[in-house]
Amino acid sequence: MKFQPNDILPEYDVEAVEKLFFVRQDLSDLDEPSKQQLLTKLNSLGLKQTRYDNVQILLCTMHEARQLDESRFINDLFLPWFALRTKTGPHLERIARELSRVSEFEPGSVEEATHLVNIYRNQVADLFDPYMTLLVACFQFIEGKFTTLCDADLTNGERTKSEYLTKRINSLFTGETFLSGYDPLVRNAISHAGSRGITYLSDRVVFKNIKRETPPRIETVDWTFDELQKRILQLMESVVSIEAGVEIFGLDCSSLISADFSTQLNFAFHALSPQQVEEWKSRGEETLAKIRDADNADDQAKQEALSHMLFYNLRVRDMECIGTRFSSEKLAVCVDVPIIALDVDDDSQLLARLSDLIRYAILARSIFGEMYSEVLVTETSADRKQHRILGQFKGTELSDWIEEHAGIVDLLNNSAWSLDGKPLGVEVDFEKLSESELTSPDMPFPRYDAK
Template identity: 25%
Template structure:
């Protein structure tokens, strides 16, 4: 039976998921030590995912599932290298010699340090969320060692087979190969835990045959492969739920959307919008009213308050009037933040009106004795942002900004922003992108 049997949320769409599920199954079985082992692990991991999802759907998806995926992407190059090395060992049927033993031991260390640790994080995060002790994924991923994660998860998953093959003693011994921690013979490898002091002593010993060592290594690969498969299966299963929930969908887009994906979404939307714009039975006024209503909904969804939408057809400009907001004009940070807010109105309008308009202006309602801000941005720059070819700081560089209808000279310290980003574990890439088409 195919991986369709693992779907629980999306029973109506088996057909269009079949091809994707078949690819997941094929790639997974290439890495599992056995198909049976893989299926048992997938069942256990998916059970954990679903129980956590039911406990708190929003937090599981936005704070664990999406964040973990982003962290795991950082391991993919390491994973490909390690898996290729293991494939080479498995294909080589020659007797295991000292060089091969050393290679297997070092691969074990690489698996634990490069892969096992971040893959344990999603298991631990799920358990913490169910126990109401979860704070955020960065903390779960980086605040403890892989051994502490292993101990935490194992204590709560009684009888689990997930963590077969993991031995902290091997990890520690391999990290100190020059201090009597490892010894080799033709039949296998001996790992020792050494208590460091003025009178050091061996406090634990683990002896593994060559076959047992390779088996432990493959068991950890089974776990990593099963987590990958389970993430992909659950992601497909929850696809409709994610897209039907605006806040969760926007979180997904923020974390994972690519230019290609955004382009596909835009093309789909264009097909629907063009049906309205090209409908000869509708008056121009009716068409504009329809899209004005869509614009209002988009603003409400994003908690943006708009007052009036008007159009300068001859100049192909959309005019967006918004309530004024008191800003300290001497505080550059406040001014920039307010301008970014005004840009967001233009970003909502551009996908709806680009069929007939080329430029977008958002401006604050004029008030007596109060300064107001205005923004004008060309549609082509807003489109680049929508397709992830640029970011907000590009728009700050490309737009025109006014105070009381007088051009405002706005300079951004991009170098300073880059330094801030380089120190952050969670920020998205915001600094100005160079060399865009």
């Protein structure tokens, strides 16, 4: 199958990208290397006109959804999708490697067709579904039916998603789009290739979707080798188009993502790679280390400066704080927080509050570092005469959480708690927790006993 360069090489330039913006005006804040990096990604090999159309459809749909509820769209849909996208990364790389191997086979041979069928199977099974989830979620958001990205991803299978999107996209556009390469009958046939689902002929492949009944009912799709290659390119273009559209959308909405601290944290959690997160942490750690290690400041000056850093970090997270205290004998920093309305006899309310107090301890450890071996967090009245919940945390375990070697459940289980001056027993059933994680669609959080 042959294409002309004009058909497979998109030609986005800076002016063309700027015309796709809904929020920002231009790319004047980007340096030249960053602009060229962006254009290289947008102009990667693919189906030129389909990319233009797909990107336009995606951007219009995403911005229509965003304008309904900007914060919810970005925090509950757009940024969480990045986590889903990250999981597809190894599959995308593997499929790209397999595509590069096509030249190893004789053109038009059954061996080449077999290799291509396996690529198509992997594209549909590993890439098509999660990338279509973004579009499904956007349309659900517009229609007021969006709940969570997890629901949008897992409630329906790829065929149902395809049918759902076909109705909506066809109302906007009638040419080749994200869905052009997908055929549910072919998908079913290649999922059962060992059960007579595929027949290779000299110039074509016959896919048989076999309904297992008596007698078997068979639906047939007949693709030439050229048609098979075209479908593979269309599916790959769907992924590349969404990557391009997401890149433009994220750049367009960068000011919205950085507008408040919670969205910035959400961005770091979902969208940054582990290496990028480490770089982000390192920049903050360098500033804090200068204060902790300053030779020209005594302990009191360091305590005041670091306390101000703590108060700032708590404030941007909407976490109230009364103040800090220090114990040189116990080598401990104590963070005093307000007593809130709470039914201490309600285990769910109490557990939620203990989890909140752990967040205070983690922030204190991240700012004061190893200056203190323990962190105490105390619920207290404004005059500090009444106390309710006290949590006592080992600094090393807080550091383990920061380094993602331990989880909140470890800190709940291992820390010393008291309620109204009496010991409060908190014990996590790790066996039941492991069982529940096996049936959860989410990745388990780090913890000490995780295998």
